[in-house]
Amino acid sequence: MATNKPTLAFFGATGGCAGTALAAALRDGYITTALARNPDKLSKLLMTSHSIPSSTISTQLTIHSGNVKTIADVKRTLISPISPTSLVSTVIFGVGGAPKMQASLLKPFTLDDPHICGSGIATVLAALSELAAEGVTSTAEGNKPTVVAISTTGTGGGKRDVPLLLYPFYHWGLQVPHADKRKMEHLLFNAASDSSIRDFFIVRPTLLTDGVAKGTEKVRAGWEWGIKGVQGREEEAGPQLGYTIGRTDVGNWIFEQLVTNGEKWGGKVISLTY
Numbered sequence: 001m002a003t004n005k006p007t008l009a010f011f012g013a014t015g016g017c018a019g020t021a022l023a024a025a026l027r028d029g030y031i032t033t034a035l036a037r038n039p040d041k042l043s044k045l046l047m048t049s050h051s052i053p054s055s056t057i058s059t060q061l062t063i064h065s066g067n068v069k070t071i072a073d074v075k076r077t078l079i080s081p082i083s084p085t086s087l088v089s090t091v092i093f094g095v096g097g098a099p100k101m102q103a104s105l106l107k108p109f110t111l112d113d114p115h116i117c118g119s120g121i122a123t124v125l126a127a128l129s130e131l132a133a134e135g136v137t138s139t140a141e142g143n144k145p146t147v148v149a150i151s152t153t154g155t156g157g158g159k160r161d162v163p164l165l166l167y168p169f170y171h172w173g174l175q176v177p178h179a180d181k182r183k184m185e186h187l188l189f190n191a192a193s194d195s196s197i198r199d200f201f202i203v204r205p206t207l208l209t210d211g212v213a214k215g216t217e218k219v220r221a222g223w224e225w226g227i228k229g230v231q232g233r234e235e236e237a238g239p240q241l242g243y244t245i246g247r248t249d250v251g252n253w254i255f256e257q258l259v260t261n262g263e264k265w266g267g268k269v270i271s272l273t274y
Helices: 016-027 039-049 054-060 071-078 116-133 164-173 175-193 247-259
Strands: 008-011 032-036 061-065 090-093 099-101 109-111 146-150 199-205 207-209 220-225 244-246 268-273
Touching: 008 016, 008 071, 016 032, 016 039, 016 054, 016 090, 016 247, 032 039, 032 071, 039 054, 039 061, 054 061, 061 071, 071 116, 090 116, 090 247, 109 175, 116 146, 116 175, 146 175, 146 247, 164 175, 175 199, 199 247, 207 247, 244 247, 244 268
Parallel strands: 008 032, 008 090, 032 061, 090 146, 146 199, 199 268, 207 244
Antiparallel strands: 099 109, 220 268
16 A cells, blocks of 8 residues: 555554554554564454554554564564565564562552563563664654653652642552563653664653543643753743543544654653543
8 A cells, every 4th residue: 555654653552541542543543563472462453443454454554463572573563564674764662561469569550571561662672773884874754763651640740740639649659560661761852862763752640541542632742851961942831740541542642643744742741641
């Protein structure tokens, strides 16, 4: 299928945020790839939960079976399905672990894989480096890929982005997952600084919920610069404070604001809430 739209690669697309962004991209005619441990699960999710026709999936989405921590699997996903000598234009990274309790008063909540976000994005960056060494250095537009990464509020060290009532839960209960998200963010900051990637958008939604979407017009977005101390840039708007936001609205916001209209958000850490 011919298209002038940039190509997209999705990691973690069986999750609510990235899966919604993928569905929106398919509806709008984008050519995409995705890495999934179970490709059939992703296909069925798109058809049943997002009403994407099987014909659209077969023509616009290449699903690679594999693991985000396996570099060969990630490399295949980063290759443009239109041109085997080009990288995809944008990477949407929505990988996350499943929460679980542990017998610890200091860190009561952990993940089934406490390092999945940091390890996963490190593999993506290593895969880009290996592909460059093999001669696949740029996107069809002649740039390095841009990375959209889904993080969470409460991970930054700057202005407060968590309501005071959520502080105990965030900074006591969620230490393990937040440390993993923080590692992911810093790896992207470093990758942008050394030009391994073109740019990044880090999305920090507040507590995620399921259910009926309210619409992206109900989403409030604040932002800070990811890399601090650069002179002559736009003044930070600061984060938005709120309690919850739906996964569907986060995914649609990512597609509408970052995939199709991302230039103004480059290099920013974006807090999302209702």
